[in-house]
Amino acid sequence: MHDLLPHISGQLSNILGSITYFMPEVYLAILFMVILVTDLIFGKRSTKLCRIIACAGLVIIMFKDLQQVTLIVDGSHFIFSNMLLLNRSGIFFKLVIDLLSFILLLYFTWDNKLKAHPKGLSDLYSITMASIFGLHLMVMAVNLLSIYLAIEMVSLASYLMVAYRTENAFSTEAGLKYVLFGAASSAIMLYGISLLYGFSGSLDIVFQNSIIQLSKVNSVSTSFAVILVLIGIGFKLSFVPVHFWVPDVYQGASTPITAYLSTVPKIAAFALLINFLPPFILPGKWTGFDIGIALSISGIITMIAGNFAAVMQTNVKRMLAYSSIGHTGFALMAVVVLTLQGVSALTYYLLVYALANIAALMLASYFTNETNAEDINDYRGLGLKYPIASVCFVIVLISLTGLPVTAGFTGKLFVFSEVYSVYQQTHSIWLLLLMATGALTTVVSLFYYIKIPLNLFLKRKEIVEIEHKKTNNLLILSIFISFILILLGIFPDFVLRFL
Secondary structure (H helix, E strand, C coil): CCCCHHHHHHHHHHHHHHHHHHHHHHHHHHHHHHHHHHHHHHHHHHHHHHHHHHHHHHHHHHHHHHHHHHHCCCCEEEECCCCEEEEHHHHHHHHHHHHHHHHHHHHHCCCHHHHCCCCCCHHHHHHHHHHHHHHHHHHHECCHHHHHHHHHHHHHHHHHHHCCCCCCHHHHHHHHHHHHHHHHHHHHHHHHHHHHHHHHCCCCCCCHHHHHHHHCCCHHHHHHHHHHHHHHHHHHHCCCCCCCCHHHHHHHCCHHHHHHHCCHHHHHHHHHHHHHCHHHHCCCCCCCCCHHHHHHHHHHHHHHHHHHHHHCCCEHHHHHHHHHHHHHHHHHHHHHHCCHHHHHHHHHHHHHHHHHHHHHHHHHHHHHHHHCCCEHHHHCCHHHHCHHHHHHHHHHHHHHHCCCCCHHHHHHHHHHHHHHHHHHHHCCHHHHHHHHHHHHHHHHHHHHHCHHHHHHHHCCCCCCCCCCCCCHHHHHHHHHHHHHHHHHHHCCHHHHCCC
């Protein structure tokens, strides 16, 4: 105990000095407690108030994110004894997460099935705030302990969100599957972390000293440990072979929850992967297996598995679940090259993919609210009755496919360009295979995305009038996102100038 006394003042000074760089997260913690207390005081009547507080709070937090840019003078700053890293790309990732979360908070009460929950949605807003806090930590985590804690925080919140509609047996089943797969991946990851700590003697694995220590250990053992950690991160990214939970969970969860899980945790997981990989993938002291090749193989298989499986789906949410797996494989292309331009291309691609995916699920909610349409065949003949929503759906699906003149096309173009640029320098056969697979699966994606416009406009059936409460808010926001997707497709510099 006496040996620790001289270090206490230094540790306290480090903690107090780090708080300045941690203000968005401090505000998030306060926002979580305010929403929780509001729910406890007002009960079921607090849904609208909690929603207003959550949305207003996120606007303030986005402002705090922007303020952090002025704090980063030298490009990056370690805080809390090297547990977290704040850099420019991390700030932008956090800003994207907060912006998308703001859109999703608006979306929650516009889905009729989720809104009809007998307990109300107050709990859901507090759970979402806790999840966003964990996502911020994932973006900044560089220590093995902080990586694990951040992923677990997000996972626990995600389990609650998936099973939120407890009166729905399918939702409960999806939540149980998610918990079982999540617990298994967490245990595997924790075992890998314990091995890395045992081999290197440090949890600060991103520093060269730790990599030098790992190089003194048998390469098979260290490679095995790194693979176990990547499995835990891969669970959040849903790349092959840890993707099995995605279709059932996405289909069983409420549509707004599916929109949340398929976008913001995935963006945070990519940011975490970018922080974790450099010591292992860049030239240096790492003597284990070639992680770049392993990720390339996983990316190729993920693109093929996700896109070809999506072709066979009839349920809209299940189809979008498999397509999200395919998009994960495509995004891995930018991670494999791991250059500054590659990170910028990845960030842009993830932003436009997330916007398009959220809009697609919003429009799926819109048609479910209006006509009870769940499967693709249920959309037959609805294009003429709901022309604005149908045209927006077509624009969004064009962006998800990656066709001109949408943001999805420019996003894929930037990723392809950067991978090809690195290929010209290295002539790696794996990069060539990645590009070829990306081009092939983009063509394959046309075959399942086109099913929805085909049913909307070219097929007919007798439409039975069903009285439902109109959900114009969903339509208005979908129109706005569709416009943004076209605008960013024509003028991508609106975003790229900040990357």
